[in-house]
Amino acid sequence: xxxxxxxxxxxxIVKALVIFAVLMTTLAYLQWVERKVIAHVQVxxxxxxxxxxxxxxxxxxxxxxxxxxxxxxxxxxxxxxxMAPFLAITMALLSISVIPFGPxxxxxxxxxxxxxxxxxxxxxxxxxxSSMGVYGIALAGWASNNKYSLLxxxxxxxxxxxxxxxxxxxxxxxxxxxxxxxxxxLVESQTGGFWHWNLVGGAQxxxxxxxxxxxxxxxxxxxxxxxxxENELVxxxxxxxxxxxxxxxxxxxxxxxxxxxxxxxxxxxxxxxxPWPSEYGSSFLPPLxxxxxxxxxxxxxxxxxxxxxxxxxxxxxxxxLVIALIFLIPMVQGWLLPLFWFLAKTGAILFVFIWIxxxxxxxxxxxxxxxxxxxxxxxxxxxxxxxxxxxALRTK
Amino acid sequence: MDVILFLVxxxxxxxxxxxxVVQTHPISSALSLVGVMGSLAVLYxxxxxxxxxxxxxxxxxxxxxxxxxxxxxxxxxxAESKKGRSYMVQLLGVxxxxxxxxxxxxxxxxxxxxxTVVFGGFQGGSPRDIGKxxxxxxxxxxxxxxxxxxxxxVGAIVLARKEID
Amino acid sequence: MLAAVPISWFLTLSAVLxxxxxxxxxxxxxxxxxxxxxxxxxxxxxxSFVTFSYHYKNVDGHxxxxxxxxxxxxxxxxxxxxxxxxxxxxxxxxxxxxxxxxN
Numbered sequence: 001x002x003x004x005x006x007x008x009x010x011x012x013i014v015k016a017l018v019i020f021a022v023l024m025t026t027l028a029y030l031q032w033v034e035r036k037v038i039a040h041v042q043v044x045x046x047x048x049x050x051x052x053x054x055x056x057x058x059x060x061x062x063x064x065x066x067x068x069x070x071x072x073x074x075x076x077x078x079x080x081x082x083m084a085p086f087l088a089i090t091m092a093l094l095s096i097s098v099i100p101f102g103p104x105x106x107x108x109x110x111x112x113x114x115x116x117x118x119x120x121x122x123x124x125x126x127x128x129x130s131s132m133g134v135y136g137i138a139l140a141g142w143a144s145n146n147k148y149s150l151l152x153x154x155x156x157x158x159x160x161x162x163x164x165x166x167x168x169x170x171x172x173x174x175x176x177x178x179x180x181x182x183x184x185x186l187v188e189s190q191t192g193g194f195w196h197w198n199l200v201g202g203a204q205x206x207x208x209x210x211x212x213x214x215x216x217x218x219x220x221x222x223x224x225x226x227x228x229x230e231n232e233l234v235x236x237x238x239x240x241x242x243x244x245x246x247x248x249x250x251x252x253x254x255x256x257x258x259x260x261x262x263x264x265x266x267x268x269x270x271x272x273x274x275p276w277p278s279e280y281g282s283s284f285l286p287p288l289x290x291x292x293x294x295x296x297x298x299x300x301x302x303x304x305x306x307x308x309x310x311x312x313x314x315x316x317x318x319x320x321l322v323i324a325l326i327f328l329i330p331m332v333q334g335w336l337l338p339l340f341w342f343l344a345k346t347g348a349i350l351f352v353f354i355w356i357x358x359x360x361x362x363x364x365x366x367x368x369x370x371x372x373x374x375x376x377x378x379x380x381x382x383x384x385x386x387x388x389x390x391x392a393l394r395t396k
Numbered sequence: 397m398d399v400i401l402f403l404v405x406x407x408x409x410x411x412x413x414x415x416x417v418v419q420t421h422p423i424s425s426a427l428s429l430v431g432v433m434g435s436l437a438v439l440y441x442x443x444x445x446x447x448x449x450x451x452x453x454x455x456x457x458x459x460x461x462x463x464x465x466x467x468x469x470x471x472x473x474x475a476e477s478k479k480g481r482s483y484m485v486q487l488l489g490v491x492x493x494x495x496x497x498x499x500x501x502x503x504x505x506x507x508x509x510x511x512t513v514v515f516g517g518f519q520g521g522s523p524r525d526i527g528k529x530x531x532x533x534x535x536x537x538x539x540x541x542x543x544x545x546x547x548x549x550v551g552a553i554v555l556a557r558k559e560i561d
Numbered sequence: 562m563l564a565a566v567p568i569s570w571f572l573t574l575s576a577v578l579x580x581x582x583x584x585x586x587x588x589x590x591x592x593x594x595x596x597x598x599x600x601x602x603x604x605x606x607x608x609s610f611v612t613f614s615y616h617y618k619n620v621d622g623h624x625x626x627x628x629x630x631x632x633x634x635x636x637x638x639x640x641x642x643x644x645x646x647x648x649x650x651x652x653x654x655x656x657x658x659x660x661x662x663x664n
Contacts, residue, residue: 080423121523124450131458135430138462142423142469154469161462181523402566406574413578416601417585422593429597432578436604439571443615448623452607455630460600460637467641468593473654476591493580501573508572512565513615520620526627529620541631548635555642 015116016097023096027254028058034354041358052312068243073144076240080143085241085248088136092255095129098122099262100184102272102338114339115184122183123175126263127168130218134160136252137220137227141237153237155365156227160218162372167214169380173207173387174198174267187271197270206383208268210376212352215260217372219253222357226365261349262342269345272338286340287327294320398515402442405435420475422468426461433457444518447526571612578605592647592654596640603633 032047032054039046047054072078100115119125134157141153175181177198178189190197198204217224227237238249265271274282294317301313326332327340363371408431415428433456440449530538582605585598607626614622644654651659 080427119446121446121450124447124454124523128450128453128458131454131462134458134462135427135465138465138469139427150469154466157462157466161459164459398566399563402570406570409574410577410581413581413601416594416597417581417589422591422597425594425597429601432601433604436608439574439608440611442566443571443611445611445614445623445626448607448611448626451627451630455634456600456604460634463637463641464593464597467645471593471645471648471654473591473593473648476589476594476655489584493584497573497577497580500576501569504569504572504576505567508569508616509567511568511616513568513571513612514565518615518618520618521614521623525620526623529624530627533621534624537628541628544635545631548638552638552642555639556645 011110011112012116015112019096019116020093023093023255023258026258027251028062030254030258030350031061031250032058033350034357037351037354038358041355052308062247065243065247070243070245073240075145077143077145080139081240082245084136084140084143085245085252086136087139088133088252089248089255091129091133091136092252092259095126095259096255096262098125098183099259099266100187100271101342102335105335113184114335118182118184120182123171123181123186123267126259127164127171130256130259131161131164133252133256136249137237140241140249144237144240146240149237149239152227152239156220156237159220159224159227159365159368162369163214163217163224163376166210166372166376166380167218169377169384170207170210170214171263171267173384174202174204176384176387176391177202177204183266186266187273190270191273193273193277194270194275197268197273199268199270204268204387206379207387208264210380210383211264211267212349213376214372215264216353216356217368219256219260221253221257221353223360223362224368226362226368229362257350257353258346261346261353264349265342265345272342274337274341278337283327283333283337286337286344287324290320290324290327294318294324398442398513402439402513405438409435409439422473422476423465426464426468429464430457430461433461442515443513443521444516445521447521447523568612568616572609575605575609575612578602578608590655590657592644592656592659595656596637596644600633600637603629 035057036046036054047057050057050060072081097116098119100113100118102114104111104113137160138153138157141149141151141156144150144153175186178186180186180189190201195201199208216222220228238246241249274285276282297313297317297320301310301317304310304313327336412428412431412435416425416432419425419428433452437449437452437457440446440452579602582598582600582602585601586595589595589598607629610622610626610629612622614620614626647659648654653659
């Protein structure tokens, strides 16, 4: 029995299933977070009625999308029309498979990393998969046999491949400092506290900003979402899609967002590394955070104005207090703390994505293209040059 | 395990290549060519060429073929019409091709019969080794290709722009 | 069955892909499909290079493949620009109809 559990295939299948389940739930709730944040920025409550504070809204959306009529218009090119969302979501989920969420953990007889597989060309693999993601959108635009979709699809593909260039150059700079392409070793080269991270210790601030801007364009998010905006071009490349295929495009977009946020964390923010070493007490920060929010929820639960809040706020407060206590168990701390830091940093960058969506207007298409070719690409090249010079001079 | 991987992806590559040649609409040919390049990338991984496999997907399948797909979508020329070809050519062509390939396979087998490809048999294909060779032994070709890319960029822009009268 | 893949199988696959590329180049009449057959031939040659690099346990074959890819990318860019210009002037992509310097 031990031999079965320890075998590579079994462990990988279990990891794949766990990552898939967690990812699907996260995608649904990421949409809830986005709607709530945008709503509160615009001083309105957002999804509120389905479940406490709209927490069951993603479930309602999933049911709605599954039961909608799945219409395949007769004038589309059927093979490519059906292949396009499949390509988009396959490539989006494939890139999650090499992202490390934490260090090695030991569950019973099995010792494994919190990562589906570690390739020694991990960064190149993610770049390759995101290059292939262009096909899903281009095919969707073309197969719909509709001039708005075609224009939207072509604009979106041109935008994605144009922004791949500054993104690759911005990725190359911290790779020069960390001296490895494997994602696990990237994090290991940044351990020890925030002064070792590539953003601070390696002074890769310009690369970080170029990467984030290019990541906005790669995932078709505001301010670069002209190809799929609702008040331009009808709805862009997904005009003719309904129900599950439409849902597939949106899941692919959110999965791409998660991937680029995770990449930013791994390349620039030290992965699962705590901001200062645990000898100086950083392992008490997560339980303190959860304790604080649990107490806030309990306090507001006592003074709740609306009827349901009297029950749900204290319930969530109690859950947060229990989680804070779990963080103090030493046996669990080995893997829970790094996982918490990784998820917190990724969540912070995702919050920036959502925040910018609520705040900024969108670029016009020619402004977008001239921005990358005339500004981002030369700046990224100069940054790479300067980084290479400094690295070469320091390692004489 | 290597044998199964090789057979599956070689079969995909050959079927997709036949599809490139046989399909009437250029966009089906383009996507089949992307399939050929993807399966070739897996075969490169089997041969220990990890950087070349990644470069194949990033550069070839992810940029050059996207360019092809763009041009096909923009020109929107439609499917090719099948005009009659000589019947003798159609009858003799495929069997002669198979005979020629059989002969080539026999000669190759007799020259390189015993050696096998094992995954992990060649460890020198990592990006570090490629970088080392590229910037020391092959520095001149590297600089020349960068000039070549510059010429291609200038040429493409000049050829494809609208004439300003 | 076999324990490992003989190296001659890779070379035979390369020959098969190359001959399919030649067949497409000679028989198809759409200019873009002809161009794609050229790319198929280049890919077959790349497979050959990488196989021989494995045989001689040397990384030089990989570098040749790298240069072939760069040249193919440059050629695709310029070639497609030429195709766009030809289409603008002649209105057709059929190479049988673009056979005269007149017009």
